[in-house]
Amino acid sequence: MAGMLMAAARAGARVVDGVELVLWPDSDAVQYYGITEPEDVEWMWDKLTPHPWKCFEQPLRLNDPAALARIPRAEIHTTSSLAMAPPGTADALAGQEQTWVVDSGHDLMVTTPKAVAEILLGLAVR
Template sequence: MAIYVLVHGGGHGGWCYQRVARLLRAAGHEVYAPSLTGLGERSHLVSPQVDLDTHIRDITSLLHYEDLTDVILAGHSYGGMVITGVADRAAGQVRRLVYLDAANPEDGQSLADVAGDHINWTRQFGKTIDGTELVLWPETTDVGMWYGVTDPADVAWMNDRLTPHPWKCFEQPLVFTDEAAFRAIPQYHVVCTSTIATRDPGLIDQARAAGRLWDIDTGHDLMITEPQKVADALLEIAAGAA
């Protein structure tokens, strides 16, 4: 049995992994899909203090309090920032890292650095509420364009659950505390065909050569649009790690 911890991206919550989680559990594995502070069912906890470090602590605390080890830690989009920080701070509890069309930061980089104009563009539509600058407001974010989801039922389901995201999370740099331990954890990449050209070619070539690259022809929210293919990739990773 493998243990998966699935970390969502910006504006989402653990809810976005429902389909993938069902498939992994049906295959006999243990799955955690927490919502980060200020998002999803925890959106009422948003505050000016919520930043990338908060979200890293969310997941390191989950690992600690649930006594989880040998974890396959997966992150989607902004979640790549979070799982990188978790792997740096709790390397002994992480067995494999999986980047699901996710950010791959280097030491000292923020999501705004990694994603550049793509994420900075969202700031112009932001609002400051009770001292917290929030972006990715559902009413100003085109789900089809931004997340690559076009099925009307899925779009309606998402629009009912997406929440704005604290901008502070996107501008805070990730600072490594034990980079060598992080680098020692095997990394896997499940990417969308449409985004490969925007990614570090060296990273992609290295992952492909090592057999650690899955290319799925779908939109950015691949866990919603292609849950079976994502689950299959995660199962293959678990099998290889056994």
């Protein structure tokens, strides 16, 4: 599924100032983000921008495992992303410290803002 979304995004790519951009704001893009409430769609519409393709294509290389291990980590997953993850991913995350699963689409800060705020506030007081 994710591969199909990326292929569709790449098919609509345009180059602006030498940067290949994808996910241009349109009605299909809003679907990918999991936004379904009309008032949420209206609120976010003028905030959408295209996305640089290279972020999907260029791997992030972290060369200092010790430094990486010192960075505090928290993970918030959505049910929509877990639905596209390899089998067993949700089970592997269950019970892990600093890991949450929110019943939402990709833009959980729009669709479930209270849940996101509670998680972030909880992290802030630690």
